[in-house]
Amino acid sequence: MKSRWNDADAAALAGDPLELRVYTSRLLGAEPSLVLHGGGNTSVKIRQKNLFGREEHLLFVKGSGWDLKTIEGKGFAPVRMETLLELATLERLADSDMVRVQRSAMTDPGAPTPSVEAILHALIPHRFVDHTHTDAVVTITNTPRGPERIRELFGERVLYVPYVMPGFVLARHVYEMTRGLDWSRYDAMVLLHHGLFTFSDDAKESYERTIRYVSMAEEQVPTRAAIDLAGAVETATPEPDRAELVAIATLRREVGRALGAPAIARSTRTHEARAFSERRDLAEVASRGPLTPDHILHTKRVPMFLPRELDATSIASSVEGFARDYRAYFDRHATGRGLTMLDPAPRWAIWPGHGTLSFGPTAVRAGVVDDITRHTRAAIDLAERMGGWVALPERDLFDMEYWELEQAKLGKSVAPVLQGKVALVTGAAGGIGKASVTALRAAGAAVVALDVSPSITTTFTGEGVLGLVCDVTDRAAIERAVSRTIQAFGGLDVVVPNAGIFPSSQPIAALEDELWDRTIAVNLTSQMALLRACAPFLLLGHEPAIVVVASKNVPAPGPGAAAYSASKAGLTQLARVAALELGPKGVRVNVLHPHAVMDTALWTPELLESRAKHYGMTIDEYKRNNLLKVEVRSKDVADLVVAMAGPLFGKTTGAQVPVDGGSDRII
Numbered sequence: 001m002k003s004r005w006n007d008a009d010a011a012a013l014a015g016d017p018l019e020l021r022v023y024t025s026r027l028l029g030a031e032p033s034l035v036l037h038g039g040g041n042t043s044v045k046i047r048q049k050n051l052f053g054r055e056e057h058l059l060f061v062k063g064s065g066w067d068l069k070t071i072e073g074k075g076f077a078p079v080r081m082e083t084l085l086e087l088a089t090l091e092r093l094a095d096s097d098m099v100r101v102q103r104s105a106m107t108d109p110g111a112p113t114p115s116v117e118a119i120l121h122a123l124i125p126h127r128f129v130d131h132t133h134t135d136a137v138v139t140i141t142n143t144p145r146g147p148e149r150i151r152e153l154f155g156e157r158v159l160y161v162p163y164v165m166p167g168f169v170l171a172r173h174v175y176e177m178t179r180g181l182d183w184s185r186y187d188a189m190v191l192l193h194h195g196l197f198t199f200s201d202d203a204k205e206s207y208e209r210t211i212r213y214v215s216m217a218e219e220q221v222p223t224r225a226a227i228d229l230a231g232a233v234e235t236a237t238p239e240p241d242r243a244e245l246v247a248i249a250t251l252r253r254e255v256g257r258a259l260g261a262p263a264i265a266r267s268t269r270t271h272e273a274r275a276f277s278e279r280r281d282l283a284e285v286a287s288r289g290p291l292t293p294d295h296i297l298h299t300k301r302v303p304m305f306l307p308r309e310l311d312a313t314s315i316a317s318s319v320e321g322f323a324r325d326y327r328a329y330f331d332r333h334a335t336g337r338g339l340t341m342l343d344p345a346p347r348w349a350i351w352p353g354h355g356t357l358s359f360g361p362t363a364v365r366a367g368v369v370d371d372i373t374r375h376t377r378a379a380i381d382l383a384e385r386m387g388g389w390v391a392l393p394e395r396d397l398f399d400m401e402y403w404e405l406e407q408a409k410l411g412k413s414v415a416p417v418l419q420g421k422v423a424l425v426t427g428a429a430g431g432i433g434k435a436s437v438t439a440l441r442a443a444g445a446a447v448v449a450l451d452v453s454p455s456i457t458t459t460f461t462g463e464g465v466l467g468l469v470c471d472v473t474d475r476a477a478i479e480r481a482v483s484r485t486i487q488a489f490g491g492l493d494v495v496v497p498n499a500g501i502f503p504s505s506q507p508i509a510a511l512e513d514e515l516w517d518r519t520i521a522v523n524l525t526s527q528m529a530l531l532r533a534c535a536p537f538l539l540l541g542h543e544p545a546i547v548v549v550a551s552k553n554v555p556a557p558g559p560g561a562a563a564y565s566a567s568k569a570g571l572t573q574l575a576r577v578a579a580l581e582l583g584p585k586g587v588r589v590n591v592l593h594p595h596a597v598m599d600t601a602l603w604t605p606e607l608l609e610s611r612a613k614h615y616g617m618t619i620d621e622y623k624r625n626n627l628l629k630v631e632v633r634s635k636d637v638a639d640l641v642v643a644m645a646g647p648l649f650g651k652t653t654g655a656q657v658p659v660d661g662g663s664d665r666i667i
C-alpha cells in the first residue's frame with residue numbers, strides 16, 4: 001500500500017493540528033481496504049485555552065455518523081481527556097453510560113457523539129492515533145496460526161490485544177494491559193479479529209506507520225490477485241435471462257416479507273462473484289462469520305445459501321429456512337437478557353453460478369452490504385490459502401449484533417413512506433419527470449430514471465438512483481431498462497409513464513402524417529410497451545402502483561391539438577384497461593391530468609410572454625389562469641405522483657385526478 005501523504009497539501013495545514021487530523025483521516029478513508037463505511041476512527045490530542053483562559057486537554061475524536069473518507073473538522077468531538085482517563089479506571093461500565101458521560105464531557109454540546117473507542121484513544125499517550133479495520137491485517141489474524149503469524153511479522157514494537165468486545169470492555173482491557181507501560185517502545189497495536197492502531201506525536205508518522213504495517217501484511221498474503229480482483233471493474237458479464245430476473249424479483253419479495261418491509265436487492269454478477277459462488281467448500285467457508293465483528297451489523301452472521309435452480313417454492317423455502325435458523329441462533333444466546341430480536345431476513349445470498357445478492361431496507365444499506373461482502377469474499381479466499389478461515393465464536397458475534405448501543409437505536413426512526421420501494425420514471429431528464437424522480441427519492445424509493453437525452457446519466461447523483469438513456473419507442477431498449485432495474489434494485493413497485501411530446505399546433509385539415517404518427521408512438525404506443533414489460537415484475541412487487549401522467553387535454557381538449565389530445569386520451573383509456581386487468585392482482589393504476597405546468601424547459605421566457613400577450617394577460621396572470629388562481633409547478637405534480645404511489649391512494653384504482661388549479665371546463 002502506498003502512502004498518499006503529500007508534503008505540499010500538508011504544509012498548508014501545518015499550523016493547525018485538527019486540520020492535519022482531518023487531512024490524514026481522509027487519506028485513510030480513501031483506501032477501502034483500510035476502512036469501509038464509517039469503520040475505523042482517528043483522534044488528535046490538543047491543549048487549548050477556554051473562554052475563561054484556563055487550559056484544557058482535549059481529545060478530538062471521530063464522531064459517530066461521520067466517515068473518514070469525507071470527515072471535516074466538525075466531525076470530531078472534543079472530549080475532556082481527564083474524564084476519559086478516569087472512565088478507564090472503572091471496573092465496570094455499561095456502554096450506554098459510557099456514551100452519556102462522554103457526551104457530557106464534551107466542550108461543544110453540538111458536536112457529534114464521540115466514537116465508542118474514545119477511551120482507548122485517550123489511553124494512548126501519543127498525540128495522533130489512527131485506527132483502521134484493515135483487510136490484510138485482519139485476514140492474517142483470521143487464520144489458525146493468526147496471532148503467532150502476525151507477531152512474527154510485526155515484531156516487538158507492536159502491542160497485541162486478543163479479541164474482546166469493542167467499547168468499554170476493550171478500553172478497560174487495554175488499560176489493564178498497559179498500566180505502567182513504556183509507550184515509547186511501541187508504535188502500533190493489533191486488535192485480533194478487529195484491526196490496527198498506530199500512533200505518534202507526528203501526524204505523518206502515525207499515518208505512515210499504518211501504511212507500513214499494512215504493506216508488511218499485504219506482502220504476507222499469498223497473492224494480491226484476489227483483492228485486486230475484488231476492486232476491479234468488470235466488463236464482460238453476461239446479461240441475465242428472463243427466468244433469472246423473475247427469480248431475483250421473487251427473492252426480493254420473500255426477503256421483504258421476512259424483513260417486514262420492502263427490500264432492495266442488488267445482484268452482483270461479476271466474474272469474481274460468480275467464481276466465489278461456485279466454490280465447492282462454499283457452505284463451509286462462508287458460514288463461519290464476518291471479516292470483522294462490526295460487519296455483522298450490516299451483513300448478519302452468515303449469508304443465505306440458495307440452490308442452483310430457483311423457483312417460487314425453493315426461494316420461499318430458502319428464505320424461511322434462513323429465518324428459522326436465525327431465530328434459533330437468537331434463542332441460543334438471548335435467553336434471559338431482555339433483548340429484542342432483529343428481523344430474521346438475510347442480508348446477502350450466494351446463488352451458485354450466478355454470483356451474490358445483497359439485501360437492505362434501502363439502496364444505501366444494500367450497497368454497504370455489497371461493498372463489505374466483496375471484501376469478505378476476497379479475504380476468505382486469501383485466508384483459505386493460508387491454512388483456513390477462522391472467524392470469531394458465534395457468541396462473540398452475537399454480542400456484537402445485540403450490543404446494547406445497537407438495541408438502543410431500535411424503533412427510534414420512522415421510515416420514509418416509500419422506503420425500500422423501487423420506482424421507474426420515463427421522460428425523467430426534465431419537468432414533471434425530473435421532479436417526480438426527486439420526490440420519489442425524497443420519499444425513500446430507489447428510482448430508475450429513463451430519458452432519451454444522454455444528460456440523464458448525470459442528472460441525478462448518489463446511491464439509490466440510476467439514470468439510463470432509453471428511447472421509449474424502442475421496445476428492446478425498454479426491455480433492457482427493465483432488466484437493469486431488476487439487477488440494480490431487485491424488482492419494481494412503481495411505474496410512472498411520463499415521457500411525452502407536445503407537438504406544434506396543427507388543425508386536422510392540415511395535420512401531417514409524420515406528426516400524428518410520432519405523437520401516437522411516443523405518447524401512447526411506447527407506454528403500452530412499457531406497461532407490458534413492467535407488468536410481470538409489478539405482480540411480484542410490494543403494494544405496486546402505476547401512476548400515468550396524462551393531460552388536462554383529455555377531459556378538456558383544445559383545437560389544433562388533435563394528435564396530442566388523442567394520444568393522451570388513448571393513454572388514459574389504456575390506463576383504465578390496465579386498472580381492470582391488474583386490479584385483481586393487487587396493482588393500482590391511476591391517472592393524473594396536469595395543466596399549465598410552466599416551470600419546464602418547454603416554456604421558455606419568450607414563449608411565456610407571447611402566450612400571455614395572446615390572451616391579453618400578464619405572465620403572472622397567465623400562469624395563474626385557473627379557478628384557484630394558483631401556479632401549478634412540476635413539484636406539485638410530483639408530490640401527487642408520490643401520494644398516488646403510496647398508501648394514501650392504497651384503496652384507489654382507475655381514478656383520474658386533475659392537477660390544474662381548477663378548470664370550469666372540467667368541473
Ligand code: ZN
Binds near residue numbers: 117131132133166195
Ligand atoms: Zn474498531
